[in-house]
Amino acid sequence: MSKIMIAFDVETTGRNPDTDQIVELSMCLYEGGKEETYYQLFKPDVPIAKGAEAVHGISMADVADKPSFGEKADEVE
Numbered sequence: 633m634s635k636i637m638i639a640f641d642v643e644t645t646g647r648n649p650d651t652d653q654i655v656e657l658s659m660c661l662y663e664g665g666k667e668e669t670y671y672q673l674f675k676p677d678v679p680i681a682k683g684a685e686a687v688h689g690i691s692m693a694d695v696a697d698k699p700s701f702g703e704k705a706d707e708v709e
Contacts, residue, residue, distance in 0.1 A: 634664035643688040646681040653678055654701045655690050657708065670708065674701040 643656035653676035661668040675695045685691055 635662075637662045643690055644684060645676045645678050646684050651678065652676075652681075652684075655680060655695055656688065657701075659708070672704055672707075673698045674704065675699065676701075 638659060638661050640657070640659040642654055644652045644654055646652040654674055655676055656671075656673050658671040659669065673690065673695050675698045677700070680690065680692055680695075
C-alpha cells in the first residue's frame with residue numbers, strides 16, 4: 633500500500649470567513665513516489681485587506697486578470 637500525503641496552502645482577502653474570499657490556492661499530492669501539483673491565483677469580488685496583502689504579498693494588481701474561485705472550483709476535487 634502506498635502512502636498518500638496532501639499539502640495545501642490557501643491565501644485570502646482577510647481573516648473573516650463570512651466575507652473574505654480565496655485569492656490563492658496551492659496543493660501538492662504525494663502518492664507512491666509521484667508528485668502532482670496545483671497552483672492558481674483568483675480574482676476576488678472584495679478588496680484584499682492591506683494586512684492580508686502584507687502577509688501573503690498578493691495584491692489586487694496580481695489577480696486583476698485571474699479567474700474567480702467559482703470559475704475554477706471544479707478543478708479542485
